[in-house]
Every structure is written in structure tokens, then in C-alpha cells.
Amino acid sequence: xxxxxxRRGLCQGQWHADLNTMPDRNSDFQQSFKTPAARVEIxxxxxxxxxxxYQLYAAKACPFAHRVLMMLALLPDAKIGVxxxxxxxxxxxxxxxxxxxxxxxxxxxxxxxxxASDPAYSGxxxxxxxxxxxxxxxxxxxxxxxxxxxxxxxxxxxxxxETGFAELCDWIHDxxxxxxxxxxxxxxxxxxxxxxxxxxxxxxxVSTLVCDGYAYGDSPTLADLMIFATxxxxxxxxxxxxxxQHRRWSDDxxxxxxxxxxxxxxxxxETVAVDDYRRHYFDEIGFPIRHTMDDGxxxxxxxxxxxA
Numbered sequence: 001x002x003x004x005x006x007r008r009g010l011c012q013g014q015w016h017a018d019l020n021t022m023p024d025r026n027s028d029f030q031q032s033f034k035t036p037a038a039r040v041e042i043x044x045x046x047x048x049x050x051x052x053x054y055q056l057y058a059a060k061a062c063p064f065a066h067r068v069l070m071m072l073a074l075l076p077d078a079k080i081g082v083x084x085x086x087x088x089x090x091x092x093x094x095x096x097x098x099x100x101x102x103x104x105x106x107x108x109x110x111x112x113x114x115x116a117s118d119p120a121y122s123g124x125x126x127x128x129x130x131x132x133x134x135x136x137x138x139x140x141x142x143x144x145x146x147x148x149x150x151x152x153x154x155x156x157x158x159x160x161x162e163t164g165f166a167e168l169c170d171w172i173h174d175x176x177x178x179x180x181x182x183x184x185x186x187x188x189x190x191x192x193x194x195x196x197x198x199x200x201x202x203x204x205x206v207s208t209l210v211c212d213g214y215a216y217g218d219s220p221t222l223a224d225l226m227i228f229a230t231x232x233x234x235x236x237x238x239x240x241x242x243x244x245q246h247r248r249w250s251d252d253x254x255x256x257x258x259x260x261x262x263x264x265x266x267x268x269x270e271t272v273a274v275d276d277y278r279r280h281y282f283d284e285i286g287f288p289i290r291h292t293m294d295d296g297x298x299x300x301x302x303x304x305x306x307x308a
Contacts, residue, residue, distance in 0.1 A: 007286055008094055013120045015111045017092050037124075037141035039117050040132050048153040051079045054139065055104050056146070057113055057129040059095065060273035061087035061280035063177060063229040064143040065128040070225045071147050073267030075154040085110055085127055087276035090284040094125055104133050114138065144173070147222060159222050168216055172226045175202040180230060184242030187291060192299045196244065203252070210258040220265055228262040231255060236274055237281040241289055243301035 008017050016022065046053055056072070058065035072078050083103045085095040095110035097103060105116040111125045117138040130146045132139040140146050151159040159165070179199045186192035206227060209215050215223035230238075234249035250256045263269050281287050291299045 009122075009124050010111055010114055011122045013115050013118075013122075015093065015109075015125075017094070037114060037117070037121065037129070037138050039137040040135045040139050042130065042139045042145070042149040043132075044149055044153050046134070047149060051077070051153075052081065053133050055081045055083060055131040055133055057083045057085065057103075057110060057127055057131065059085035059087060059127045059276075059280075060271065061085075061089075061276040062127050063233055064126075066229045066232075066271060067143050067222075067225050068128045068146050068150070069271045070228070070268055071150050071155075071158065071222070073271055074158065074220075074265065075150060076267075078150055078154045087273070087280040088283060089280060089286060095127060104131060105136075144169075151222070157219070157221075160216065165216055165221070165223070168223055169226060172206075172215075172223055175199075176206060176230050177226060180234070180238045180242055180244065183244055184238070184287065186299060188293055189297075189299055192243075193302070196246075196302050199244065200247075203247070203255070207252050207254040211254040213261070214258075220262065224258070224262050228259060228268070231259045232263075232272055232274075233277050233281075237277040241281040241287050243289065243299070245301050245303050 007019060008015075009019055010016070011019070011022065042054075056068065058069055060066060060069065069082070072080060072082070081102075081104075083101050084098045085101075086098050089095060093109040093111065097108055097110070103113070105113055107113070107116075110127065110129070113129055113131060114121050114123075114125055116136070117131075126141060128141070128143050128146055129138055130140045130149075131137075140149070148159060159169075175198070179195070179202050182195040183192065183199055186195050206215075210224075210227065214220050215227060231249050234244075238244055239248060249259065263272070282289075293299065
């Protein structure tokens with residue numbers, strides 16, 4: 001299972017490239033990592049009227065930040081500035097800004113945005129981050145919260161106000177977007193086997209869901225963007241980095257057609273960065289391709305049977 005404590009992050013405003021070296025990882029330390037990064041709420045009215053009063057920190061490599069970038073691509077009136085982070089997460093300082101990127105708070109590293117918002121912050125340092133330029137504080141570090149705010153302000157058609165749609169998006173997030181990570185970060189053979197079986201069931205359900213077009217109704221919605229964020233990385237990165245070796249996204253005609261369908265939407269292709277995915281997932285100690293278990297053995301991945 002994935003740990004609630006990341007490998008790197010901030011503790012009382014101090015950056016640590018390896019939190020495992022912290023001398024005292026007590027309950028107070030662990031509790032501090034449950035503290036939300038946001039210090040103010042997103043002002044929907046101001047976002048709609050003055051989108052330039054917000055700045056998005058994102059990385060094309062990250063699937064959760066990618067969902068927000070796709071929303072911006074589909075919402076031309078959401079003229080929010082974007083500071084892009086480089087794909088390599090293995091830098092000693094974590095997420096770093098791309099060369100030439102501008103940041104309202106200056107600096108070179110994403111953790112500096114977090115400490116500019118809260119000098120004593122303890123917790124994860126992740127993208128996306130929505131920065132409130134007026135309040136000089138983080139308004140959200142949760143992709144779905146940012147997406148919902150953007151949809152309310154600029155494109156409610158992308159998030160239908162229906163219970164069934166909300167439940168679908170929750171399922172896609174948990175079973176698919178996070179499901180691949182559950183496979184990749186499994187620490188026991190039992191966890192891996194359960195995660196790979198659950199993911200296989202999810203992929204079959206998603207394939208059926210999109211076989212006739214879009215995931216919900218006759219037009220693209222957030223649900224399609226969520227599926228796309230996993231699909232575009234699947235063959236390029238997840239299959240190898242997360243040991244999902246028995247299948248490819250492109251082998252499923254329904255999934256492959258949906259991927260191409262979403263990629264043809266206005267502005268979506270420009271959010272895709274395949275080389276970034278390779279660098280992000282394969283050139284980084286945080287995504288080890290093989291895992292040793294406590295007994296010294298390695299997790300054995302599920303692979304195709306040549307006689308099946």
C-alpha cells in the first residue's frame with residue numbers, strides 16, 4: 001500500500017529530500033502531513049472576473065496536474081497564468097520550474113511556493129497548485145477542487161450537476177487514476193496481485209463505458225479527461241514503470257479510439273508531453289521498477305501466458 005508519508009517534503013518549513021532520515025517520525029510528525037496546503041478558499045466570482053489574479057503551478061508529466069491543464073485548454077476564457085515544472089522529480093529540491101518559467105513568488109522550486117504561503121508548512125509538495133496572487137497564498141493543491149472551480153466559473157457543461165456524474169468521476173479517480181499507482185507502489189505480492197486484478201476489472205469497465213463515444217452523455221466531460229490522463233501514460237510509462245506488463249491500452253480498440261477522440265479536442269494535443277512521461281517515471285528513484293519485499297524476494301509481475 002502507498003504510504004501516507006511521502007519520500008520527500010517539507011517539515012516545519014524546511015525542505016527534506018529524504019524524510020526517512022528524519023530522526024523523530026512520531027505521531028505528531030505523521031499528523032502534520034494531513035494538513036491541507038490551502039490557506040485561502042478559491043474566490044469563484046473573482047476567478048471568473050479576474051482569472052489573471054490566479055496562477056497555476058503544474059507539470060505536464062503529472063497526470064493530476066494534466067487534468068487541470070486540459071480543462072484550461074477547453075476553457076479559453078480561463079486566462080490563468082501557468083508556471084510549468086520540469087518533468088524530472090529526482091532533483092534534490094524536488095519539483096523545479098522549467099528554464100525561463102515565471103513565478104509570481106520568484107524562486108526556482110515548487111516547495112518555495114508552499115513556504116511562501118505558510119512558512120511553517122509540513123507536508124507534501126505536489127502539483128497542481130493554484131496560487132492566489134491577491135492573497136499571496138495557496139488557494140488549492142487538489143486537482144479536482146481546482147477543476148471544479150474552473151468549471152463553475154467558465155464551463156459548467158464539463159461537470160454536469162448530476163449525482164450519477166459525480167459518482168462516475170469518483171470511481172474513475174479511485175479505480176483508474178489511483179488504481180495504476182496502487183499496482184506500482186504495492187509492497188507485497190498479495191497487494192500487487194489484488195491491485196492488478198482490480199485494475200484489470202476497471203479497464204474492462206472503462207472500455208465498455210467509452211465504446212460508443214464519451215464517458216457520460218454525447219459530449220466530452222471531466223470524466224473523459226480523467227480517463228485520458230491515465231490512458232495517454234499507460235503504454236508509454238505505466239506499463240513498464242508500474243509492472244503492468246500483461247496488457248497495453250492500445251490493444252483495446254475501445255480504449256484506443258477514445259484516447260484518439262479526446263486528443264482531437266481543441267487544445268488537448270498541446271497538453272501532451274510523451275517524453276516528459278518517460279523522464280518522470282523512469283528517471284526517478286520514487287518510481288522503482290522492481291520492489292523488494294521484507295523477505296528479500298521481489299514482487300513477481302503478472303505477465304502474459306504464451307499458451308493462453
